[in-house]
């Protein structure tokens with residue numbers, strides 16, 4: 001399990017950002033990205049939203065007649081969501097629930113803040129009897145890592161993990177799950193909303209970072225200046241996977257993230 005310092009660092013970062021989080025990026029409430037994880041929910045009556053933030057997924061699942069629980073490290077992030085959702089403040093790497101007590105566990109854009117993303121998915125599998133579903137922004141190729149590390153350093157320093165497209169499906173398979181849906185899709189966005197919390201010099205540094213990338217990064221992520229902002233396209237990877245019987249022995253090969 002992650003040591004206290006790493007956890008408290010992530011908690012402090014999201015506590016501080018909580019009150020403006022919902023306005024930071026259009027993806028947070030984008031219907032396509034929400035539906036991608038909560039559709040279809042037939043038969044999935046008890047749903048856990050892990051790394052829930054302001055409970056956007058938990059709320060969407062609730063509107064599809066599920067009983068939902070939202071879990072997050074940051075109480076202030078949870079407090080931005082509807083007050084009548086069951087909310088639990090805790091660590092996704094050590095979920096405070098019994099085995100198989102949910103039908104589905106969801107996690108969107110939470111794995112890359114965990115010291116141990118595999119541990120998060122293992123915990124989601126442990127508490128679930130139906131499916132685990134998770135999605136995250138991913139890189140196109142390993143050479144893009146310095147660019148995304150520089151971005152995170154400037155904008156979201158609590159980020160600990162960088163996934164390549166395909167990593168999430170490989171992780172689910174490695175943990176014995178049966179991947180029933182796997183999507184990689186593009187999402188257009190821009191720099192401005194995600195840098196609102198920075199001072200003007202730091203905002204300019206982020207725009208410069210995008211605009212000074214080599215051609216292969218510029219074309220891979222379709223980076224373009226527009227007005228005073230910079231637009232770009234990110235890839236999301238999304239996995240729906242049926243969980244194996246639990247507990248079970250994992251094979252000896254570790255899950256390797258390149």
Ligand SMILES: C[S@@+](CC[C@H](N)C(=O)[O-])C[C@H]1O[C@@H](n2cnc3c(N)ncnc32)[C@H](O)[C@@H]1O
Nearest residue numbers: 014051052053072073074077091092108110113
């Ligand atoms: C980028 S936000 C995503 C929130 C939400 N899933 C969404 O899609 O809008 C990441 C969230 O993960 C939470 N988080 C990070 N590490 C965590 C951990 N170890 N356990 C539980 N939550 C964690 C943060 O507090 C934050 O609310």
